[in-house]
Amino acid sequence: MKNIHCKDFFWNTDLTCTSGYDAIIQYLNDGKRTCKEVEEFMKARASIEERYAKDLLGLSKKVCGHNEMNTLKRSLDVFKLQTEHVSLSHLQLAQSMREEAKKLEEFREKQKEMRKKTEQQMDALHKQKSSQFKKTMDTKKTYEQKCRDKEEVDQNVNRNTNTNNTKHMEKLYSKAQQAKQNAEEADRLYHQNVVTLAKVRDDWLKEHIKACEMFEKQAMERINFLRNTVWTHLNQLSQQCVTSDEMYEEVRKSLEQSDVQEDLEHFINLRRTGDKPPAPVVYENFYSGQRSPTGAPPSRMPPPIRRGPLPGPSNNSRDDTIYSTVQDAGYSVIQY
Secondary structure, eight states: OOOOOOTTTOSSSSSEEEEEEHHHHHHHHHHHHHHHHHHHHHOOOOOHHHHHHHHHHHTTTOOOOOOOOHHHHHHHHHHHHHHHHHHHHHHHHHHHHHHHHHHHHHHHHHHHHHHHHHHHHHHHHHHHHHHHHHHHHHHHHHHHHHHHHHEEEEEHHTTTTOOOOOHHHHHHHHHHHHHHHHHHHHHHHHHHHHHHHHHHHHHHHHHHHHHHHHHHHHHHHHHHHHHHHHHHHHHHHHHHHHHHHHHHHHHHHHHHHHOOHHOOOOOOOHHOOOOOOOOOOOOOBBTOOOBOOSOOOOOOOOOOOOSSSOHHHHHHHHTTOOOOOOOOOOOOOOOO
């Protein structure tokens, strides 16, 4: 299928009408407005990402698991560390979005400057064409009027050819001669203006075609640039999701390393106070000094359990668990 172009479909039979050209300019202005809207959209999204990054960074600095110890403590530290990394990646995303918005702004300004010279030239041609057309039509009216005046004088001379008044006839002949000269001068000016208008029209036709070709090229560049800009924007968002997931995966690996039994044993070994319970307290009579033969009263039985025990983690075995490590040489599970 043959491609259609602006230069073939934006003409008008009225020489002074600029509706075709105006339609193209309106289309380009709408396109420029679209670029501005996408630019503002991306700047706003970048501001949102920046605020989110700053809030997330502040959250990562809050106390979380300060009193915990051993493997769970390590996992919580990784959790906070990766949250900080996610916030920094969103900050980088905001910067990348602003850079893309800046590119779009520069593209829009570049197209504006390229159009400016062509539009000024076309506006000048439109004024010249309109002025010359009006001038030509005015000289045409003058020419036609002078021709009618000449015909009227000639008819008056013909009507008085048989008169005996010599002076009157000389006066009529003089008027006829003057009318003829006036008509000839009007004809010359009218013809001259038609030739000039034809030249102005030819110049305008050439420039109109060039302008259409240039404006069409700009429209295609704008559509392609906007398409690529939005595509890049979406790629940035997708990459951010992948980056965030990679950071969250580090937390999941650290949690896999966390062992419930090991943490409990670590606490017992660190804080143990003894392995023998206290002896029973016996009754001692103040007067007799004899000890009570009976021991302490039996303790009460605990109430029956209404719920089942808390299920253990599925990946708690030390034999089949793959542990991740925290790459921190100064890390210590003991907090002072």
